[in-house]
Amino acid sequence: MRLVRFVKKRQSYQAKKVEFVVSANPLNIRAMKVNVIVKPKEAVLDPQGSAVRDAMRHLGMPEVRGVRIGKIMEIDLDGEDSDLEKRLHQLCRDLLSNPVIEDYELQKK
Numbered sequence: 720m721r722l723v724r725f726v727k728k729r730q731s732y733q734a735k736k737v738e739f740v741v742s743a744n745p746l747n748i749r750a751m752k753v754n755v756i757v758k759p760k761e762a763v764l765d766p767q768g769s770a771v772r773d774a775m776r777h778l779g780m781p782e783v784r785g786v787r788i789g790k791i792m793e794i795d796l797d798g799e800d801s802d803l804e805k806r807l808h809q810l811c812r813d814l815l816s817n818p819v820i821e822d823y824e825l826q827k828k
Contacts, residue, residue: 751796752828753807757816758789789821 759765768786775783792815796803807825816823 749797749799751799751803753794753796754826754828755792755794755811755815756789756824756826757792757811757821758787760820760822763820 759768765787767788771788772783772786775786794807796807804825811823811825812818
């Protein structure tokens with residue numbers, strides 16, 4: 720990022736260029752990427768998956784036995800410790816999934 724700053728020297732103004740370096744990780748903390756995969760439990764019916772399975776069979780894929788529809792969330796984190804992983808599991812249980820009907824899985828990258 721460049722910034723032009725005007726400095727008054729005696730009776731005239733002169734332009735002075737000032738350089739700024741912006742760091743995304745100023746403290747050199749290790750970054751971690753995590754995928755959270757949320758999908759319906761096996762015991763729970765998945766009507767959206769059934770509809771996709773039927774459509775795939777109708778479009779020429781009779782080999783498809785079953786489809787389960789879920790969601791994947793990619794999360795970028797700063798830091799890497801056991802407390803962070805514990806808090807991330809708590810977040811997955813409380814916010815990102817419904818533990819009554821969904822299972823979640825954490826995958827570190």
